Amino acid sequence: MTKELKENLYKYLFLVCAIFGIVAVAVIIFYLFARGMPAIFDIGFFKFIFGERWVPEAGLYGILPMIVNSLYAAAFSISIGVVLGVFSAVYLAMYCKGKLQAVLKQMVSLLSGIPSVVYGFFGMMVIIPFISDLTGTYGYGLFVSGIVLSIMILPTIILISFNSIKSVPKSYYEGALALGATHNQAVFKTILPAAKSGIIAGVILGINRAVGETMAIVMVSGNVPKIANSFFNPIRTLTGNIVLEMGYATGLHLDALIATGVVLFFFVLVIITCFNIYTNKSNNKQKEGGNKKTIKPIVDIHDNFSPKIKVSTKATNMLKILSYICISIAVLSLAFIIVFLFVRGVPYINLEFLFGHYIMDGRVTILPSLVTTLMLIVLTLAIALPLGVGGGIFLAEYTKKGNKFVGFLRSSIETLAGIPSIIFGLFGMLLFVTVFKLGFSVYAGALTMTLMILPTIIRTSEESFLAVPQSYREGSLALGAGKSRTIFKVVLPSAISGILTGIVLSMGRIVGESAPTLFTVGTAFAMPKGFASSGITLAVFMYILAGEAFHVNEAFAVAVVLIVMVITLNIISMVFENILKKKNRNALEN
């Protein structure tokens, strides 16, 4: 094989990996629309979108309640989440230093991966009884859904806002102080406005998470398909509508669920587009500031005009106090959730529970679900890793800035990252389970999860390739090595810790997700016999246990196991990240 041929072969191989992202998005969209749109026209567009009644047995498929409830829940959770999140980030970035800052930030990032079933379970066990006592209602509904969602999106908003506040140049702060602003005034009048675009991007991601969240909402919302007219009405969201009925729906009913997916997808696309527009704008340094003002020119400037000044620091002092309150609420509620679950769950963890044999006698053991989860991780990574790293190599090593096609590639990958997990679940069930005839199996689950984690792996590996100093490549090329040899022998080894970070993050995702595995891997309690057999992942197991009245204690124990697994994975990924940082620093010093 000639050298040129080999180089081209590799190039196209990596290109194919990268294009997989586009193909996936295209196929998902095509499949959902191909089945969903006919259903919408069968039912009647207006009857479907604006119909207020959803009674599949009677042939009534109106999803207006679900649309409205989804928007209510998202708006409610976002308004709490944004205030708590942004002000907590202000505290973290501007009012706390050194150890405390590091500890609190670590804590928030560790909590960012806690599975939604765990939050939902906490809502069921703690918030709902409390609200029920307080209001005399069942407790399930809009209010609790909003609260649970806002806690879930908190880490995302805090971390993104923190980073954008931290990246405001220090000279702005100094400039403000030199003009006589106090620390508080500089923080709230200069730094926060300067960090605005990054914070808004974080908020948009939070909205996306809130609209797309499924399992936690199903557990606390009450699932009644009626428009809420009070905070304490039970609600059903778009996501809930899909996951509650997709397990048994057939015919037009199933197509109506797919059409619900289309509507959900439409909302998500709008949100992601907003996000892309916003981030592009904030990358573009030419910022226009301020509201429209014009000054009537004054002809006569007399220098003896000096309006009375008054030093009024009240407003910004209040904002400072608000930041302290918000961080306290955020940290205390996150800590309370963890401590509460541990206190209730740890006593029920024992060897029998962890590793006992599964027998059908009502005792709970998590061994089969641990094994299933492990198999799912292995198989998913085996598929996703080569694809993702290949795609990352293509984006980092073979593309030029400003190429239209590459921009399109990137935005498809962004889109894939923003699609709610329930859509993957629905798609996986329709395509892999049914059309590919894989049935409920680890295979079907792994293919579904591959689509979900692909963006993470592509992005983290691209970033770590880009972080490899150019001089390494030049050194290798100067010795006569070809491009592919340079990539495999020099770039890839230097980027390995970044890729490992991506892998570990993806593992956390696989462990924590339940909506995509519920109807692909299935809900079989028995030990899986192989990749072709069905099983139950730990997160789905937790969901099932939480729904049964007799296994509450075991559900707490599973929650603890899930939290420990996710936090451990997060810690490992932080370690890799630190290794990467150190390496880069050394590389710069040399």
Place this chain on the structure above:
Amino acid sequence: MKLKIKNNNTCDNFFTQKTDIITENLNLYYGNFHALKDVNCNIKEKMVTSMIGPSGCGKSTLLKTFNRMNDLVEGCKISGKVVIGGKDIYANGIDVSLLRKNVGMVFQKPNPFPMSIYDNVAYAPRTFGIRKKGELDYIVQKSLVKAAMWDEVKDRLNRGALTLSGGQQQRLCIARALAAEPKILLMDEPTSALDPISTAKIEELCLELKENYTIVIVTHNMQQAGRISDYTAFFLLGELVEFNTTDNIFESPEDERTENYISGRFG
């Protein structure tokens, strides 16, 4: 057309006397590093004083003691006195915000906020509680006129300040500082990042502004010091070697080290 504005002449009365800057046995440490050594100087009101000396000799450090920007540096300790307008600015009970309002500062790298031109200039007045549009408009225009850039920007006050050129940004920063109605203006190498034309504009500005302001300017450019300053201070390794009228420093320096530096024999 005239704007009706009440003429209440009190501003803040932070300085009640002539705004000379006097340091007495000023010593400054960054941790263990002795950055300023027994500096005694007397900077005169409504004069331009330039500070020269090789890199790292403490010019910026001294400048920052005049508006207490050194407070931001962790591990920075000060002994001795800095007296401005009869006030010991390191005494207890000094309102640092008001001090910085009265002692304006322009940085080496232009640092306009990512807001509109108008909002940049209105920043300090707003910080000090001025909210009425008429009053703000007046201050904004006056400050831009003083900074000699009103005609350039009067039709685009809503434009983002970051869209201006480097020289314009620096003059905007001067306007922004003037809008706080300071008595003193500190400038740390304000032209080192600018082209010759912008530099000439800012030098011209200094000469105009000294009618009303005390100006202290750090510069690496001897010609610049010669062109614009009335007094010059020469520093070496944290020590104030010589402080005299600019003519004396450049024509008949008393200290051999000053002479060496000025004639380019070291530095």
